[in-house]
Amino acid sequence: MALVDLSELAAVLATRRYRLLGLDLGTKTIGLAISDGLGLSATPVETIRRTKFTADVEALLKLCKAREVGGLVIGLPVNMDGSEGPRAQSTRTFIDNLSEKTALPMALWDERLSTVAVTRLMLEADLSRARRAEIVDKMAAAYILQGALERLRALAARGPEL
Template identity: 60%
Template sequence: MAIRNPADLRHDLKTGQRILGLDLGTKTIGLAISDALLMGATPLKTIKRTKFTKDVEELFRIMDEREVGALVLGLPVEMSGEEGKRCQATRQFAANVLERRDVPLAFWDERLSTAAVERVMIDDFDLSRKKRAEKVDAAAAAFILQGVLDVLAR
């Protein structure tokens, strides 16, 4: 399946399927999942990256268990709007996933998602640096996924 426009993902899903949001880092992959009505995103877990094959096996296991019908990957665009090396790595990750499974996949501009999530964790929840580090990737994935869900709701 080709890369999709986020606004078109609803048409690719069967009734009750969910969307999984990913925040790709060099050391971890934050995961968040939508509800079946595609209204809200919930942080799910963080995968510690090892080798792509093991990472994608874990990703597919979660997709199968949770009835996931589409993926949204945060695209780390530079503040200038340019796509740098991290965008290239994210696009390559997506291409590698699509080689192994035909799944609707969309990108979402993730600029400032981690910063926004950390600000909420500090200001609203007063979490320590250690507790923020444990939760920030999955929370950033939820922030990314919620952006797409908000577009789908319009």
């Protein structure tokens, strides 16, 4: 399965309790976060240091299998005006290539300002520059995934459209 709308991802996951994995794709790293089994909260997991696509995907899919992941929520880096630039295109290319390696459904989530928000929280927590650099990507992935989880809960609360 390739890219789906977030509401379609909810329908796929409704058949069985699966965890979602959130991804913050950077040029040098991939931040990862996972949801709990109920889809209530996102927890930072790890950061994959990017090397080659094949190795990156192997590490990603190994984690998916070990953690019983049923779908991916991938941050889409759109510009502030809503347009898509080179980083968004790079994310879409990653998704196209990843969809050839896995049948997991994938949904996009607007990640505008996620790293800024996470960095602000870490500054308020008085984390050192080194510590912030170490965890910012997986924290951004958790921020992205938490936003998607909240949207999924809102969709479920609305119920079926008439």
